[in-house]
Amino acid sequence: xxxxxxxxxxxxxxxxxxxxxxxxxxxxxxxxxxxxxxxxxxxxxxxxxxxxxxxxxxxxxxxxxxxxxxxxxxxxxxxxxxxxxxxxxxxxxxxxxxxxxxxxxxxxxxxxxxxxxxxxxxxxxxxxxxxxxxxxxxxxxxxxxxxxxxxxxxxxxxxxxxxxxxxxxxxxxxxxxxxxxxxxxxxxxxxxxxxxxxxxxxxxxxxxxxxxxxxxxxxxxxxxxxxxxxxxxxxxxxxxxxxxxxxxxxxxxxxxxxxxxxxxxxxxxxxxxxxxxxxxxxxxxxxxxxxxxxxxxxxxxxxxxxxx
Amino acid sequence: xxxxxxxxxxxxxxxxxxxxxxxxxxxxxxxxxxxxxxxxxxxxxxxxxxxxxxxxxxxxxxxxxxxxxxxxxxxxxxxxxxxxxxxxxxxxxxxxxxxxxxxxxxxxxxxxxxxxxxxxxxxxxxxxxxxxxxxxxxxxxxxxxxxxxxxxxxxxxxxxxxxxxxxxxxxxxxxxxxxxxxxxxxxxxxxxxxxxxxxxxxxxxxxxxxxxxxxxxxxxxxxxxxxxxxxxxxxxxxxxxxxxxxxxxxxxxxxxx
Numbered sequence: 359x360x361x362x363x364x365x366x367x368x369x370x371x372x373x374x375x376x377x378x379x380x381x382x383x384x385x386x387x388x389x390x391x392x393x394x395x396x397x398x399x400x401x402x403x404x405x406x407x408x409x410x411x412x413x414x415x416x417x418x419x420x421x422x423x424x425x426x427x428x429x430x431x432x433x434x435x436x437x438x439x440x441x442x443x444x445x446x447x448x449x450x451x452x453x454x455x456x457x458x459x460x461x462x463x464x465x466x467x468x469x470x471x472x473x474x475x476x477x478x479x480x481x482x483x484x485x486x487x488x489x490x491x492x493x494x495x496x497x498x499x500x501x502x503x504x505x506x507x508x509x510x511x512x513x514x515x516x517x518x519x520x521x522x523x524x525x526x527x528x529x530x531x532x533x534x535x536x537x538x539x540x541x542x543x544x545x546x547x548x549x550x551x552x553x554x555x556x557x558x559x560x561x562x563x564x565x566x567x568x569x570x571x572x573x574x575x576x577x578x579x580x581x582x583x584x585x586x587x588x589x590x591x592x593x594x595x596x597x598x599x600x601x602x603x604x605x606x607x608x609x610x611x612x613x614x615x616x617x618x619x620x621x622x623x624x625x626x627x628x629x630x631x632x633x634x635x636x637x638x639x640x641x642x643x644x645x646x647x648x649x650x651x652x653x654x655x656x657x658x659x660x661x662x663x664x665x666x
Numbered sequence: 667x668x669x670x671x672x673x674x675x676x677x678x679x680x681x682x683x684x685x686x687x688x689x690x691x692x693x694x695x696x697x698x699x700x701x702x703x704x705x706x707x708x709x710x711x712x713x714x715x716x717x718x719x720x721x722x723x724x725x726x727x728x729x730x731x732x733x734x735x736x737x738x739x740x741x742x743x744x745x746x747x748x749x750x751x752x753x754x755x756x757x758x759x760x761x762x763x764x765x766x767x768x769x770x771x772x773x774x775x776x777x778x779x780x781x782x783x784x785x786x787x788x789x790x791x792x793x794x795x796x797x798x799x800x801x802x803x804x805x806x807x808x809x810x811x812x813x814x815x816x817x818x819x820x821x822x823x824x825x826x827x828x829x830x831x832x833x834x835x836x837x838x839x840x841x842x843x844x845x846x847x848x849x850x851x852x853x854x855x856x857x858x859x860x861x862x863x864x865x866x867x868x869x870x871x872x873x874x875x876x877x878x879x880x881x882x883x884x885x886x887x888x889x890x891x892x893x894x895x896x897x898x899x900x901x902x903x904x905x906x907x908x909x910x911x912x913x914x915x916x917x918x919x920x921x922x923x
Binding site for chain 2: 407410411412414433435436438440442444447449450451456459460461462464465468507511
């Protein structure tokens with residue numbers, strides 16, 4: 359099966375001498391929902407820029423559904439829809455014109471483009487604002503406009519660079535649902551995000567890039583399974599005077615009504631609650647101390663820095 | 667992209683460019699009409715009445731071709747340089763760069779927008795001129811071809827300026843310090859035969875002189891320069907600037923990192 363994206367020994371050295379990519383290799387399967395994570399300046403946007411031809415590569419190869427960007431650039435471009443990190447539309451243009459013009463650049467006739475614009479603007483809740491200039495939209499609407507614009511030529515590969523940055527929770531959730539739907543319909547999606555919960559929830563596979571090198575490339579499940587333990591925070595109904603023994607778990611009393619419990623991988627959480635009940639401890643609520651992926655991410659990046 | 671898809675892409679860029687200046691017609695179409703009307707009132711009627719005939723033609727009538735062409739030059743240039751730099755500044759040029767539209771179509775789309783504004787404003791200014799003086803038409807084909815070619819030439823110059831520009835200052839330097847002096851010294855308001863011989867020779871190095879006089883020939887049938895030389899100069903510049911602009915776009919100068 360031809361990969362949706364195949365990068366081999368991809369290198370980028372900017373004119374100022376900074377090496378943004380040290381020969382990375384990456385493959386994304388067709389139909390995948392793939393996360394590309396990394397700290398600021400790691401090389402995520404440079405990678406996306408090269409694939410979408412906004413950045414000239416220094417070396418290596420990049421193929422989109424088998425089309426080499428050196429020899430079949432137009433065919434490769436036709437496969438990609440790009441949602442960049444920063445707003446990059448003409449703020450004075452009406453919403454619907456932005457979509458119809460974009461479709462035109464892909465050779466899609468205006469009457470077809472209007473139909474698609476109506477469909478995607480409706481799906482993303484922007485149809486009522488179609489005649490407004492883009493500058494009149496809220497931040498969340500602008501993000502959704504960029505997604506609609508990226509989809510108007512119906513690409514096989516959708517690349518989203520921080521698509522939910524600055525978007526409120528409700529809209530973020532609706533965007534997640536929308537992206538899940540179009541992925542289920544067959545569109546391959548590559549997502550970069552700083553919301554690691556977003557990557558964990560949406561993506562099946564993940565690569566972590568740091569200092570221009572891929573430091574991890576695996577499935578999300580495999581990565582999460584590597585966690586040796588995770589920490590639960592319990593809010594108690596009544597103050598606790600002494601810490602009871604909890605066999606198999608490591609407990610830490612934060613204050614009178616808060617406990618932190620380290621849960622080893624594979625441990626049965628039910629036994630924890632049985633033990634707590636046996637000591638008359640009533641739990642009001644519980645939550646993960648940190649996002650699991652976030653812990654892994656910090657661990658991977660810090661380890662890399664430690665060995666550099 | 668096949669031929670039909672390329673045509674659709676070109677049309678999309680052209681429509682975008684035309685709608686851009688039409689949407690802000692108060693900034694793009696109206697000011698040149700008012701400025702030209704003032705030129706006619708001050709230079710044509712008040713000062714021109716003291717100047718007398720030039721080449722046997724009334725002064726007001728004599729300056730009409732130059733004023734129309736000057737407007738076409740400045741508007742074609744301004745349209746493309748501001749639109750292209752604006753697209754760079756807002757980064758919406760990336761909408762085209764990520765699409766499979768070839769660079770030569772991007773170039774043609776932008777200069778098409780410059781041509782459209784140049785001709786629209788040229789027509790508007792001609793209508794204004796008709797309120798002040800009748801405008802003869804000596805040779806329609808020469809007049810139209812020179813107008814179109816000149817507009818194309820300065821649209822190309824505008825896009826090159828836009829490609830190199832790194833700030834809004836950069837897009838006003840060339841029009842202010844190069845284009846305006848060359849236009850004013852290009853025989854818009856006078857015949858070079860009125861100048862001392864040494865200045866006549868220096869004036870012949872000004873390419874705008876050839877365009878103004880070729881257009882003047884098309885309307886009035888008089889010219890300070892040879893028409894063949896004028897066409898050769900204009901077409902030569904167009905070919906050279908088109909090649910250079912396309913080379914810059916292909917290299918991604920100023921638009922790809």
